[in-house]
Amino acid sequence: MDLQDIEALKFPDVDGGSPLIIAGPCSAESEQQTLDTARALHRAGVKVFRAGIWKPRTTPGCFEGVGNRGLAWLQQVKRETGMLVATEVATIEHVHDALAAGIDILWVGARTTANPFAMQAIADTLQGHDDVTVLVKNPLNPDLDLWMGALQRLFNAGITRLGAVHRGFSSAGAHIYRNDPQWHIPFELRRHAPAMTILCDPSHIGGKREFVEPLTQQALDMGFDGLMIESHCDPDHALSDSVQQIKPEILKNILDHLVIRSGAPIEDELALLRQQIDDCDHELLAVLARRMNVSRQIGQYKRQQGLQIVQPKRYQEVINARISEGQSLGLTNEFVQEIMQTIHEESVRQQLND
Numbered sequence: 001m002d003l004q005d006i007e008a009l010k011f012p013d014v015d016g017g018s019p020l021i022i023a024g025p026c027s028a029e030s031e032q033q034t035l036d037t038a039r040a041l042h043r044a045g046v047k048v049f050r051a052g053i054w055k056p057r058t059t060p061g062c063f064e065g066v067g068n069r070g071l072a073w074l075q076q077v078k079r080e081t082g083m084l085v086a087t088e089v090a091t092i093e094h095v096h097d098a099l100a101a102g103i104d105i106l107w108v109g110a111r112t113t114a115n116p117f118a119m120q121a122i123a124d125t126l127q128g129h130d131d132v133t134v135l136v137k138n139p140l141n142p143d144l145d146l147w148m149g150a151l152q153r154l155f156n157a158g159i160t161r162l163g164a165v166h167r168g169f170s171s172a173g174a175h176i177y178r179n180d181p182q183w184h185i186p187f188e189l190r191r192h193a194p195a196m197t198i199l200c201d202p203s204h205i206g207g208k209r210e211f212v213e214p215l216t217q218q219a220l221d222m223g224f225d226g227l228m229i230e231s232h233c234d235p236d237h238a239l240s241d242s243v244q245q246i247k248p249e250i251l252k253n254i255l256d257h258l259v260i261r262s263g264a265p266i267e268d269e270l271a272l273l274r275q276q277i278d279d280c281d282h283e284l285l286a287v288l289a290r291r292m293n294v295s296r297q298i299g300q301y302k303r304q305q306g307l308q309i310v311q312p313k314r315y316q317e318v319i320n321a322r323i324s325e326g327q328s329l330g331l332t333n334e335f336v337q338e339i340m341q342t343i344h345e346e347s348v349r350q351q352l353n354d
Contacts, residue, residue, distance in 0.1 A: 003151060003193035008225070009133060009163050014047045014084065019260065020199065020226030022086060022105075023251055024050035025233075026241035027063065028070040037233040038077040040248035045255065048105065049077050050086040050228065054094055055240060056111055063239040071101040078102070086135075090118065092125040099129060107135040107228075110167060113150045114139035123157040133161040135199065135228075142169040142182050148192060164189060165228055167201035175286045178207020178244070183222065183275045190223075203230040203244045212246055213254045220258060222271075291343070292350050299351025309351050315344060 014020065023041050028034045028051040038049050051074060055065035074085040086105035089095050090112045098106055112118050113136055126132060134154055139146045147164070154162055166186040168179025186198055202215035216227055232238045235245035246254075302309055319340050326336035 003148060003155065003196065006155065006160065006162050006193050006196040008195050009161060009197040011084065019220055020048070020197065021046050021255065022048040022050050022199070022226070022228040023231045025238065026230050026245060027052045027055050027065055027239055028073055029066065029239050031073045031076070033233060034070070034073040035076060035080070037231065037248060038081055038083065040233060041231060041251070042081040042083055044248050044252035047083055048086060049081070049083045053087045054090060056090050056109065068097055071097060071103070074103060075101060089122065092121050095122055095125045099132065105133045105135060107165065108137060108150065110137045110140045113137055114141065114146060116149060119150045119153045123153040123159070126154065126159050127157040130158045130160060132159065133163070134159055135163045135165050137165045137167050137201070138169065138185070140170045142185055144185050144188055147189060151193070163197035163199060165199045165201050166224070168205035176282050177205055177211065179205050180279070181205050182279060197225045199226045199228050200224040201228045203241070207244050209235065209244055209246045212244070216254055217258060221261060288343070292347065295347040295350045302351065310348055
């Protein structure tokens with residue numbers, strides 16, 4: 001048995017043939033905030049409510065979730081609205097407590113997916129619970145094998161109600177999006193598990209609420225089966241991920257205006273290649289922005305030391321080195337020289353105007 005055997009998730013009275021929408025706050029912060037958000041999302045037509053109870057954070061001392069007491073709030077959401085409820089699990093204790101509370105959907109976060117030991121422990125704990133639904137987010141780094149391995153461990157434990165969530169990949173430096181989408185990776189996952197439900201998380205990819213709407217439409221255009229979106233009744237005062245969460249009424253407006261395209265998803269080879277071009281362009285712009293930042297720092301140093309801005313010897317050394325490097329990468333001398341001259345001119349301008 002392998003990932004080819006995983007079937008699409010079915011939720012009676014939830015998706016009805018439409019994209020699966022899972023929405024809710026990054027974190028359940030209080031009973032009132034949880035219920036207010038759930039009620040508003042229910043009015044918006046959302047049928048699966050998500051909220052983090054345990055929040056693994058990069059830096060200790062940040063808000064790390066309310067813990068087990070938040071499970072009772074999710075139970076109340078389920079009783080009052082009839083929505084399915086979902087939360088993240090990262091340890092075997094989380095799994096035990098979530099199952100005991102009747103949580104419908106568990107998801108595994110990016111940090112946990114990247115840890116084979118943690119994934120195996122979760123898989124072992126879930127063995128025998130073949131009725132539970134588990135979603136696995138992609139690991140932090142763009143490693144398809146690591147993502148597939150996490151899914152395979154769960155599948156080997158008898159968990160067949162499996163889905164994946166694409167939330168983008170961490171990368172150093174400034175970028176347009178919080179997480180680099182690298183769309184070709186979830187498409188490659190689709191090739192290995194053609195029937196499996198794959199959702200997109202535009203909140204974590206974009207990192208800002210203004211990106212949620214365009215990324216949502218883009219994801220559906222590319223054939224994703226649904227969305228996991230962070231929504232909070234008062235996002236500006238959220239205790240985690242405040243800048244990427246949207247109000248339920250904003251989410252309703254986005255969902256009301258989504259264009260659901262008929263026919264085959266846009267996953268042909270040309271579309272995927274064009275998306276890779278877009279990804280490369282985003283990376284180029286981010287690298288150029290970092291380079292100009294360094295140039296401005298150099299300009300400040302030169303002025304402090306009384307040095308001239310343009311230093312011809314250094315310029316020629318850089319050009320020659322980059323041409324040689326470009327040759328080894330299959331780039332023509334003329335192409336590399338023209339690019340580097342343009343970059344140098346902008347660097348000088350940045351140093352003079354800083």
